[in-house]
Amino acid sequence: MLDYDKEAERYDALRGGEPRAEEAAGAVLRLVPEAARTLLDLGCGTGIVTRRLAEDRPALKVTGADLTHGMARHAAARIPGAIVLGDSRQLPFRPGTFDAVTSVWLLHLLPTPDDVRRTVAECARLLRPGGVYVTTVDKGPSHNVGSDIDALLAARPASPVADRSELVEAYAAEAGLRPAGETRFTGRGQGRSPRRAITDLRRGWFMTLPPGHPLADGFERRLAELPDQERPRPDPEFRLRAFAKAP
Numbered sequence: 001m002l003d004y005d006k007e008a009e010r011y012d013a014l015r016g017g018e019p020r021a022e023e024a025a026g027a028v029l030r031l032v033p034e035a036a037r038t039l040l041d042l043g044c045g046t047g048i049v050t051r052r053l054a055e056d057r058p059a060l061k062v063t064g065a066d067l068t069h070g071m072a073r074h075a076a077a078r079i080p081g082a083i084v085l086g087d088s089r090q091l092p093f094r095p096g097t098f099d100a101v102t103s104v105w106l107l108h109l110l111p112t113p114d115d116v117r118r119t120v121a122e123c124a125r126l127l128r129p130g131g132v133y134v135t136t137v138d139k140g141p142s143h144n145v146g147s148d149i150d151a152l153l154a155a156r157p158a159s160p161v162a163d164r165s166e167l168v169e170a171y172a173a174e175a176g177l178r179p180a181g182e183t184r185f186t187g188r189g190q191g192r193s194p195r196r197a198i199t200d201l202r203r204g205w206f207m208t209l210p211p212g213h214p215l216a217d218g219f220e221r222r223l224a225e226l227p228d229q230e231r232p233r234p235d236p237e238f239r240l241r242a243f244a245k246a247p
Contacts, residue, residue, distance in 0.1 A: 018048065019188040019189055020187055020188045020189050020190060021048040021049045021051075021052050022052060022188075023185040023186050023187070023188050024049045024052075024104055024185055024238075025049050025052035025053050025056055026056070026185065027183050027184070027185035027238075027240050028049070028053060028102050028104065028134055028240065029053065029056055029057055030183050031132065031134045031180075031181050031182070031183060031240060031242040032057070032060075032100045032102075032132060032134060033099070033100075033132060035099070036060060036099035036100045036131075036132070037059065037060060037061060037099055038060070038061050038063070038097065038098045038099045038100070039053060039060050039061070039062050039063070039098060039099065039100040039101070039102065040062075040063050040064075040065060040091075040093070040097070040098045040100070040101045040102070040126060041053060041062060041063070041064045041065070041102050041104070042065050042086075042088055042091075042101060042102065042103045042106060042119075042123065043065070043066060043067075043088060043103050043104070043105070043106030043109075044064030044065060044066050044071070044072075044075050044083065045066060045071045045074075045075065045105075046071055046074035046075055046078070047064055047074060047075025047076070047077075047078040047079050047083065048078070049104055050062060050064040050075060050078070050079055050082075050083075051078045051079050053102075054079060054082075062079070062082060063082050063083075063084065063098075064079060064082060064083045064084070065083070065084050065085070065086040065088075065091060066083070066085065066086070067085070067086065067087055067088070069085065072084075072085050088103070088106065088110070088115075088118075088119040088122060088123075089115060089118040089119055089122055090118075090122065091122055091126065093126050095125050095126065096126070096127065096128045096129070096131075097126050097128075098126050098127060098128065098131060099127075099128055099130075099131050099132070100127075100131060100132050100133070100134065101123040101126055101127060101131070101132075101133050101134070102133075102134045102135065103119070103123065103133075103134075103135045103136070104134075104135070104136050104240075105136055105139055105238075106119070106135070106136070107119065107120075107135060107136070107137070107139075107162060107163035107168065108136075108139040108140055108161070108162050108163040109162075110162055112162075113162060113167070115162075116162050116163065116167070116168070116171060117171045117174070120133070120135075120168065120171040120172055120174075120175055120177075121171070121174070121175040123135075123175075124172070124175035124176055124177050124243075124245060125175075127177075127245045128245070129245055129246060129247050130244070130245060130246070130247040131244070131245045132180055132242050132243070132244050132245075133172065133177055133242065133243045133244075133245075134240060134241070134242045134243075135163075135168065135240065135241060135243075136163065136238055136239065136240055137163050137164065137165040137168050137239050137240075137241050138161065138163060138164060138165050138239055139163055139238065140159060140161055140163075141161060142187075142236045142237060142238050142239065143190075143192075143236045144236075145191070145233060145234045145235070145236055147192075147233035147234065148226055148227075148233075149192055149194060149197050149223070149226065149233055150233075152219070152222055152223060152226065153197070153206075153219065156206065156208055156209050156215065156219060157208035157209070157215070158208070159207050159208045165239070165241060168241065169241070169243075172243040176245060176246065177243035177244060177245055178243060178244055178246070179241065179242070179243060179244075180242040180243055180244035181241075181242045182239065182240060182241045182242065183239075183240050184237050184238065184239050184240065185237070185238055185240065186235050186236075186237055186238075187235050187236040187237070187238055188235055189235070190235050190236055191232035191233045191234050191235040191236070192232060192233055193228070193229060193230050193231055193232045193233065194223045194224065194226040194228070194229045195229045195230055196232070197223050198220055198223050198224060201216060201219060201220055201223070202220070
């Protein structure tokens with residue numbers, strides 16, 4: 001897995017920057033009720049999406065939380081006084097603190113299914129009655145856009161989908177949340193070129209092909225043989241689901 005403290009310095013540049021953040025924030029707010037007044041952005045990273053949530057919905061008081069110091073430092077520069085360090089499985093807030101909780105591109109990073117279950121339960125705990133939890137699901141599979149890169153990488157070791165939609169829905173139900181809508185958005189600027197895929201491979205982006213893996217060199221060689229090395233393939237499309245707490 002990537003070291004997100006080190007990754008913080010280049011995170012936005014490698015992941016579509018402001019255009020991607022604009023798409024993500026707009027999609028999240030489509031699922032957050034207009035009446036909501038407080039929102040926790042869990043796993044806020046550099047705060048690039050968090051800031052847009054606050055700017056695009058001025059009546060919404062937005063708080064961000066992240067586990068890594070490097071990410072939180074960048075987020076705090078964007079939204080001073082609104083960022084806390086915290087573990088998604090046990091957060092420093094009282095029950096019922098927020099009208100909405102979001103976790104964009106977070107659940108797929110958690111190490112075990114139990115960590116995902118605990119995080120969803122924690123989000124439910126923090127919601128007020130009638131509140132909404134909004135999260136991305138199926139993040140890894142969303143990157144498969146049917147390109148020649150995807151066809152080549154299909155042979156790599158399989159990775160479990162920790163944020164599979166059906167699993168997240170089951171965990172939400174256990175925590176007293178019911179489905180309350182969904183939407184999709186484009187990961188603008190995230191379409192990979194073969195050259196970009198090689199860079200991602202070398203820096204450990206592919207969880208089942210970490211640097212030094214005995215198969216990594218072979219995949220790098222085959223990626224280097226693909227045509228149009230600098231041409232990005234289509235952008236991925238991400239899925240967001242909302243779950244509501246009973247009033």
